[in-house]
Amino acid sequence: GAVVSQHPSRVICKSGTSVKIECRSLDFQATTMFWYRQFPKKSLMLMATSNEGSKATYEQGVEKDKFLINHASLTLSTLTVTSAHPEDSSFYICSARDSGSGSMETQYFGPGTRLLVL
């Protein structure tokens, strides 16, 4: 149980285009999902907290108009990187909390999406 999927697993796009990444909780409901960014050999940096039915909460320094987050259902959150540039190239990982679990702290991670902007 507690499986989180991400799609696509990897994407290559041209500079200036937008890229949408999906994060799904497959066997549980998640009112809260998180989006992280990870550079090579670095730690995971929280970008934003995605809340079902409400606006996402962005971390300091993360441009909300650049990284659009939509959490329209209890099992799906999307991250859209708008007008992508080479510096946006990174490994993007989502995680989800199981709303029905007694352990509200545990986060289950998706497999990540590797974005390369040319």
Add this chain to the structure above:
Amino acid sequence: GENVEQHPSTLSVQEGDSAVIKCTYSDSASNYFPWYKQELGKRPQLIIDIRSNVGEKKDQRIAVTLNKTAKHFSLHITETQPEDSAVYFCAATLQKLTFGTGTRLTIIP
């Protein structure tokens, strides 16, 4: 906000020996401390966690200790095996996870 420091950044251990990774946190309100193992290009996988009302937790070869007064917690892996080689991250959380900088553990056969 929370700040988590992790040491060492790299650690090489002979197979069969023990490995210890240490983390400190800054926010005394943090109440949940998970440890994640991440292999190259893969998702972080939860290997063990501890809550602030517990001082120690063990799961087979893996144990975690927490000192709330000193605000530090440690991961202990005993009888290490080659498949333990990976990057390990500690984290501290109140409402959201703050990760440590990671430790690249290499088990030498």
